[in-house]
Amino acid sequence: MSIEPTIAAESRRDPWFRRLPVISHFNKSVGLQRGMLVTGLVLTGLFLLTAIFAPLIAPFGFSQISDAEGNFPAQQAPGGKHLLGTTVGGYDVFSRVVWGAQTAVLVIIVAVIMSIFIGVILGLVSGYIGGWLDRILVVVADAVYAFPSLLVAIVMAIVISGGRSSLWGGILAAAISITVVFIPQYFRVIRAETIRLKAEPFVESAKVVGASNIRIMTRHIYRNATRTLPLIFTLNASEAILTLAGLGFLGFGIEPTSAAEWGFDLNKALADTTSGIWWTGVFPGLAIVLTVVGLTLVGESINDLNDPRLRGRRKAAPGKTGPDTAGSGTAGSQAPVSAEVSSS
Amino acid sequence: MTTLIEAPPSDADGLLPTKKKASGGGLGQYILIRFLLIFPTIFILVTLVFFLMRITGDPITAALGGRLPPEQLAERIHAAGYDRPIFVQYFEYLGQLITGNFGTTLSDNRPVSEMLTTYGAATLELSINALLVALLVGIPLGMIAAHRRDKAADAVLRIFAILCYATPVFFAGLLLKLTFAVWLGWLPVAGRAKTSTELALTALQAPTGIYWLDSLRSGNMAALGDVFAHAVLPAVALGLLTAGIFLRLVRTNVIGTLGKDYVEAGRSRGVSEFRLVTKHAYKPALIPIITVMGLQIAVMLGGAVLTETTFEWKGLGFQLATYLTARDFVAVQGIVVLLAVIVAVTNFIVDIVAALIDPRVRY
Numbered sequence: 221m222s223i224e225p226t227i228a229a230e231s232r233r234d235p236w237f238r239r240l241p242v243i244s245h246f247n248k249s250v251g252l253q254r255g256m257l258v259t260g261l262v263l264t265g266l267f268l269l270t271a272i273f274a275p276l277i278a279p280f281g282f283s284q285i286s287d288a289e290g291n292f293p294a295q296q297a298p299g300g301k302h303l304l305g306t307t308v309g310g311y312d313v314f315s316r317v318v319w320g321a322q323t324a325v326l327v328i329i330v331a332v333i334m335s336i337f338i339g340v341i342l343g344l345v346s347g348y349i350g351g352w353l354d355r356i357l358v359v360v361a362d363a364v365y366a367f368p369s370l371l372v373a374i375v376m377a378i379v380i381s382g383g384r385s386s387l388w389g390g391i392l393a394a395a396i397s398i399t400v401v402f403i404p405q406y407f408r409v410i411r412a413e414t415i416r417l418k419a420e421p422f423v424e425s426a427k428v429v430g431a432s433n434i435r436i437m438t439r440h441i442y443r444n445a446t447r448t449l450p451l452i453f454t455l456n457a458s459e460a461i462l463t464l465a466g467l468g469f470l471g472f473g474i475e476p477t478s479a480a481e482w483g484f485d486l487n488k489a490l491a492d493t494t495s496g497i498w499w500t501g502v503f504p505g506l507a508i509v510l511t512v513v514g515l516t517l518v519g520e521s522i523n524d525l526n527d528p529r530l531r532g533r534r535k536a537a538p539g540k541t542g543p544d545t546a547g548s549g550t551a552g553s554q555a556p557v558s559a560e561v562s563s564s
Numbered sequence: 565m566t567t568l569i570e571a572p573p574s575d576a577d578g579l580l581p582t583k584k585k586a587s588g589g590g591l592g593q594y595i596l597i598r599f600l601l602i603f604p605t606i607f608i609l610v611t612l613v614f615f616l617m618r619i620t621g622d623p624i625t626a627a628l629g630g631r632l633p634p635e636q637l638a639e640r641i642h643a644a645g646y647d648r649p650i651f652v653q654y655f656e657y658l659g660q661l662i663t664g665n666f667g668t669t670l671s672d673n674r675p676v677s678e679m680l681t682t683y684g685a686a687t688l689e690l691s692i693n694a695l696l697v698a699l700l701v702g703i704p705l706g707m708i709a710a711h712r713r714d715k716a717a718d719a720v721l722r723i724f725a726i727l728c729y730a731t732p733v734f735f736a737g738l739l740l741k742l743t744f745a746v747w748l749g750w751l752p753v754a755g756r757a758k759t760s761t762e763l764a765l766t767a768l769q770a771p772t773g774i775y776w777l778d779s780l781r782s783g784n785m786a787a788l789g790d791v792f793a794h795a796v797l798p799a800v801a802l803g804l805l806t807a808g809i810f811l812r813l814v815r816t817n818v819i820g821t822l823g824k825d826y827v828e829a830g831r832s833r834g835v836s837e838f839r840l841v842t843k844h845a846y847k848p849a850l851i852p853i854i855t856v857m858g859l860q861i862a863v864m865l866g867g868a869v870l871t872e873t874t875f876e877w878k879g880l881g882f883q884l885a886t887y888l889t890a891r892d893f894v895a896v897q898g899i900v901v902l903l904a905v906i907v908a909v910t911n912f913i914v915d916i917v918a919a920l921i922d923p924r925v926r927y
Contacts, residue, residue: 366911369866486738494753
């Protein structure tokens with residue numbers, strides 16, 4: 221493990237596949253950070269695979285309460301035909317947990333794409349044009365940002381669907397509710413970057429050459445201002461899952477007959493706990509926790525690895541480490557630590 | 565509330581006359597500007613909530629639509645004035661808000677302001693309990709993590725912090741309920757107190773609605789014990805959500821200050837490691853914690869809605885969920901507006917406290 225080859229490798233341009241976002245991060249990582257990144261990637265991968273292959277993995281449909289042998293028993297303990305038991309309504313818990321991953325992915329994708337789209341446009345326009353438009357948008361964004369996000373989502377859920385609806389209606393309602401929560405975040409980031417970039421010489425020269433404002437915004441500023449977005453995306457995806465589950469828990473999710481939703485199932489499981497029935501709540505809850513942990517680990521690792529001050533070094537002088545939040549430390553302390561991470 | 569807001573300027577003006585000249589801006593001016601900023605924030609939220617809730621139609625149709633014949637429905641809408649132009653209603657609503665009149669709930673027909681004060685006390689109690697748990701868990705563990713940096717203890721604590729963040733409060737509540745209330749039977753399953761205790765406390769003259777305060781005042785120790793037993797699980801469920809954030813914050817900041825020269829100087833004079841972490845490195849790390857605490861109030865209020873539903877804790881959040889199911893949007897609007905005011909005021913107080921502690925914060 222000598223230090224020279226590393227430096228040489230970095231100064232040379234790597235092949236394209238080594239420069240892909242996650243792969244390049246993986247190669248940069250070391251020790252505890254690599255452990256965190258890998259754990260996060262594995263959990264996120266499992267989540268995505270479950271979502272994609274839900275029809276193949278789940279033994280039953282999410283709203284199926286009977287098969288050829290008759291109705292499913294209600295509140296059956298885990299084991300046998302129903303791997304994780306059944307709910308009071310006779311739904312198969314395992315199938316609903318698996319289908320729930322699909323709902324979660326759909327909502328995240330729709331929500332994050334919409335909030336990026338709207339947030340980026342508003343941020344660009346607001347930052348570039350400035351003036352009273354900028355001032356109003358900033359005050360509104362700050363007001364919404366300071367407010368409890370779950371309440372914003374609840375208000376939006378009322379506005380959109382009056383509460384509940386079909387699969388796509390429900391997904392759209394949940395996604396739009398989450399979008400409204402996230403727009404201020406994207407707006408702030410993009411606006412700040414736009415204002416910084418507006419003063420750069422290349423924007424000035426574009427103006428001199430006679431480029432239109434729209435061209436400057438879409439070409440010159442947009443490309444530079446959106447570099448931090450993948451990071452916010454991963455961090456927000458986990459928050460989106462929590463907001464969706466919160467909405468579902470309050471009964472603002474998606475009807476159980478139109479899709480499976482973890483938060484909704486947890487709400488229904490609440491009444492079961494007093495009689496000691498644990499499997500209806502524990503499994504959807506674990507699914508939420510594992511998914512959020514996975515996404516958070518990926519997001520945080522990428523954040524740390526993007527920042528040279530936080531990045532763990534392959535070889536650090538013992539006892540001398542930078543002010544980082546992710547551990548670096550000496551080689552000796554890394555081995556047990558990363559083992560701890562992956563075992564969790 | 566007013567004393568809290570108005571006290572700092574006069575106090576600070578008396579204390580820091582010389583500093584004011586040096587820094588140019590001045591604390592009094594900062595507080596004034598910051599105070600004035602509360603109003604647009606509240607105004608915007610009230611306006612947004614009002615118009616958003618009205619896009620879907622009037623509250624009476626939402627609450628009773630389908631259950632009443634159309635003529636009766638129209639009659640009630642007319643009686644309540646919901647058939648007038650939206651802007652007339654909006655300005656009337658604003659006028660009512662200023663005088664503290666939030667309207668009357670549709671589902672149980674009681675003044676919204678009375679509902680807010682009754683259930684607000686319960687939510688306040690839950691939030692204080694949870695904040696205590698968060699601070700008691702988060703700060704010491706954060707110090708340990710900073711002290712044992714990159715060791716096994718640190719890694720375990722960081723995973724704990726991520727788990728705290730990743731676990732939705734209602735799932736944490738469900739697990740706690742299952743373990744401590746159902747399986748072990750140590751603590752009650754739900755509610756704020758036994759019915760007998762609640763009756764004893766409401767018999768009190770001018771009850772505050774904050775149960776542990778009321779039971780202390782009545783000197784009823786059995787009631788206090790009962791209230792405490794009921795408070796533990798909800799407080800832990802909601803507190804852990806924030807504890808993880810405090811833990812990480814303390815860890816990062818203590819690590820930052822532990823590397824400073826004055827800590828090194830303390831160490832060379834033979835100050836114990838324990839004292840270095842808990843006194844020398846910890847004090848400067850407090851400032852960001854106070855700022856984040858303000859931001860956490862919003863998170864906590866959101867969490868309180870879910871915690872209260874989980875534990876049937878009869879507070880604003882529990883009522884919010886009930887009114888939502890009943891489609892009583894007048895009540896929902898009242899709760900949302902109150903929470904907006906609370907968030908705006910706490911953010912203001914936190915900013916002022918941060919400015920009093922650290923002069924660099926003021927503009």
